[in-house]
Amino acid sequence: MASKVDLRKTLQSGSAAGIRGQLPLRAGQIADLTEAEQRGLGQLNWQPGDPVPGNLLELIAAEQRQLAEEPPAILTNPGSPPVIAPPVRIEDLPPEKQRELAEALRVAKAQAPRVLPSARFTTPAVQQAYELAQGLAARQAQRTDPAPAAEALKPLPPVSAPPKSPPAPEPPPTPADDSKSRTGLEREPNCPHCGWNLEQRPDGVEPDRADKLVFLQAILGGQPFTKTVRLLDGKLGVTFRSLSRKTADLVDSQMRVEVDTQRVKSGTEYFNLANHYRLCMSLVAVEQTGGLVSFPESADDYAVDKDKERPDDTVLPQICEYVAAKALPTEPARHVIGLQFARFQHLLAKLEARIDDANFWRGTESPP
Numbered sequence: 001m002a003s004k005v006d007l008r009k010t011l012q013s014g015s016a017a018g019i020r021g022q023l024p025l026r027a028g029q030i031a032d033l034t035e036a037e038q039r040g041l042g043q044l045n046w047q048p049g050d051p052v053p054g055n056l057l058e059l060i061a062a063e064q065r066q067l068a069e070e071p072p073a074i075l076t077n078p079g080s081p082p083v084i085a086p087p088v089r090i091e092d093l094p095p096e097k098q099r100e101l102a103e104a105l106r107v108a109k110a111q112a113p114r115v116l117p118s119a120r121f122t123t124p125a126v127q128q129a130y131e132l133a134q135g136l137a138a139r140q141a142q143r144t145d146p147a148p149a150a151e152a153l154k155p156l157p158p159v160s161a162p163p164k165s166p167p168a169p170e171p172p173p174t175p176a177d178d179s180k181s182r183t184g185l186e187r188e189p190n191c192p193h194c195g196w197n198l199e200q201r202p203d204g205v206e207p208d209r210a211d212k213l214v215f216l217q218a219i220l221g222g223q224p225f226t227k228t229v230r231l232l233d234g235k236l237g238v239t240f241r242s243l244s245r246k247t248a249d250l251v252d253s254q255m256r257v258e259v260d261t262q263r264v265k266s267g268t269e270y271f272n273l274a275n276h277y278r279l280c281m282s283l284v285a286v287e288q289t290g291g292l293v294s295f296p297e298s299a300d301d302y303a304v305d306k307d308k309e310r311p312d313d314t315v316l317p318q319i320c321e322y323v324a325a326k327a328l329p330t331e332p333a334r335h336v337i338g339l340q341f342a343r344f345q346h347l348l349a350k351l352e353a354r355i356d357d358a359n360f361w362r363g364t365e366s367p368p
Contacts, residue, residue: 040090041105051108059104060090205347207354209363215351216361218242224297225348226284229340237287238337240344241297243278250299251277254316261312279341280320286327286337293326 033041041052090098190197207215211227218225224241231238243251255274258264264273285294296302304318328334354360 046105050105052105059101205343205350207347207351211347211351212361212363215348219355225351227344227347229344231336231340235289236336237285238340239284239286240282240341241284242348243281244298247281247299250314250316251281254314257312257314275338276324277316277320279338280323280327281316282341282344283323283327283337295323295327 038046038048046052090101093101189199214227215225217223224244226239226241228237228239230236251274254277255264255270258273259270264270281299283295284297285292287293299315299319302315302319302322304315308318309315310317324334328337
């Protein structure tokens with residue numbers, strides 16, 4: 001089978017003026033059009049300086065062959081020249097074909113880079129500025145062109161990897177962080193169940209061996225748990241005791257009266273008054289430089305004035321009034337002793353909570 005003749009090479013080798021002698025055109029190449037070609041393209045709204053499709057000649061030739069109803073030239077002899085259809089002017093084409101060519105020109109105009117016409121200037125500086133502007137226009141067109149040139153599609157040269165830097169020295173070991181548990185997790189500052197601040201120890205109360213022994217004797221012997229606290233370098237001593245069941249019930253009965261008679265109107269008032277009653281009944285003795293003041297263990301050991309009793313009151317208000325006058329005569333004294341009473345209650349609560357912890361009570365066994 002004979003090889004096909006490349007018509008593009010045949011047309012490119014000619015020296016005729018106009019588009020016919022310059023195909024194929026590169027994007028941005030300025031063609032020297034003949035007057036006839038300019039008049040024909042003018043029928044398609046083409047203006048001098050506008051780009052034209054690179055395959056415009058093939059489009060026109062195809063339309064000419066179809067208009068002349070002649071089939072394309074078929075070469076029977078590789079050495080014989082091709083049969084070219086007679087030229088037809090653009091204005092003689094049907095309107096729909098003219099519109100197709102006009103659309104091809106419009107697409108080429110939208111995709112072609114904006115290149116300034118070639119020119120020569122006598123001044124070197126002007127010529128250099130002109131060439132610089134021409135290069136900038138071409139690069140700008142390549143950035144905005146949706147169909148980049150073949151040169152832009154070429155693979156970039158491989159980028160050599162940067163030289164490896166020497167490994168950084170290992171950082172010194174960080175000291176152990178007390179804020180993390182043994183599992184490495186952050187310790188929660190508050191209890192997830194009750195919200196208690198786990199880092200805060202406002203009382204600093206930890207039972208010692210003597211406290212444990214006294215508590216064991218109180219539980220096993222049915223006696224109140226007592227503890228003496230020394231303050232002001234031993235100049236003030238306060239002894240507290242745990243309440244008996246009868247005294248605790250007396251406090252509850254008096255608080256019911258306070259609520260029923262509406263002398264207590266809020267939760268804060270209820271808590272403060274109940275704590276005051278329990279403090280007065282928990283005092284065993286207060287030792288100062290001027291002497292020792294002790295108080296009876298039970299409310300039955302007090303003789304109250306029946307005439308001073310309010311309706312429905314128990315004996316508790318009169319007893320606490322007497323104890324407060326003797327042991328808590330001033331506001332600072334009430335605050336200091338009240339704080340020590342809160343620590344005593346917390347100590348007692350810890351001992352009660354650890355009653356079933358064998359390890360906690362280890363060391364309190366009787367000697368053999």
